Amino acid sequence: MNLLIVEDNRDIAANIADYLEPKGHRLDFAYDGVQGLELARSAEFDAIVLDLTLPRLDGIELCKQLRAEQCCTPVIMLTARDQLDDKLLGFGVGADDYLVKPFSVKELEARLLALLKRLQSAGQASAMRVADLCFDQQTLEISRAGTQIELNPIQRKLLQYLMQQSPGVVTRAQLEQRVWGDHPPDKDILRTHIYSLRNAIDKPFARRLLHTVHGVGYRLAEKGEE
Template sequence: MRILLVEDNIDITASIADYLEFQGYTCDFAYDGLTGLNLATNHEYDIYILDIAMPGMNGLELCQTLRKTRHDHKPVLFLTARDTLDDKLAGFASGGDDYLVKPFELKELHARLQAVCRRTFSNNAKRLALADLTINMDTLEVTRNGIDIQLSPNNYKLLLTLLKESPNVVTRETLEYQLWGDSVPDSDSLRSHIYKLRQLIDKPFDPPLIHTVPGRGFRMVEK
């Protein structure tokens, strides 16, 4: 699951992003509403976490813009120090799905995200599957031929991206962005991660599902 976090407090942003990535999510972030809008316009996200009080464009305005201009109805969780009833009502009126008052525990934020996703995606598929490979996107469990497969957070992100796009080709640049954002390592780290993923997903089973497309990237397909 890919999350966009827009929060002008650098320390809060770092804490949330580190925690969510440890939980297996992909987290992009911005420190102001206009940058957040630019990211939302150019990338696809599953959920937005928006601070309300921000320079330039506040969280309420950003949410309204996403809803009205982009017709984007992905769930929005607001973060704010404002805790009056009128503030909460304003958040819901702008299109928000939940409201978390600062300060908060990261575990509560995670629980709120899970609850919002369950409500929002209750009528959508919560599993991705190809051949005998299955990902449960609620529990982050991966199985093939009924056998549980333990993946690192980065390998899970790779697998989820490839499987969501199957049978289409996913470019190296897209996969690198999913793992490292704009800070791609100098070494060929992606090749190493793909190798490890194949050792877990393909080597013990038949047929292989991860295929290299020379000069373009990788794809998952049953041949």
């Protein structure tokens, strides 16, 4: 598994690493909520282990923002709180499971594996398709007319959101929020990524799928305004 651990207690983070890394799992760490949110937005993870009480941005708000941005990465919350209201609050903002401190790292791994298996069997990571363009959200494989397409993480996020909204129009502001949150870059950065995405998914093929809606944004569809 490729995991993001958002935990400000470095001893707990180290214990998780000591157990999971020798078993072949890949871990990235964040020690506050803002750093965790930035990592979750910039890379692809199989799951996020998220402490509830974090400096700068707490786990509830972090999870809420990810779900608002349509990030469907599974989240297990860690907390010292064992009250039902706290658990309901966590589930209410989109957490998938809850583990109360102190906990066994072996149990954490078992819950992560069970969670991923459950979500996959429920079809939450199924493939999306627009015309002959296919995006498998489980394997992150992208293909068009049987040809594999390689994209970087930002391009994948843009494509995923455009496919989710297809054939609707997505504004530039929506795309910037989806990828960069409340800290959008210069507008030329989005334009550059869209240009590269269009070259990857459209240029080698006869039909265009990624269309510019002038003054508004973009849409991914078989026909669109240019």
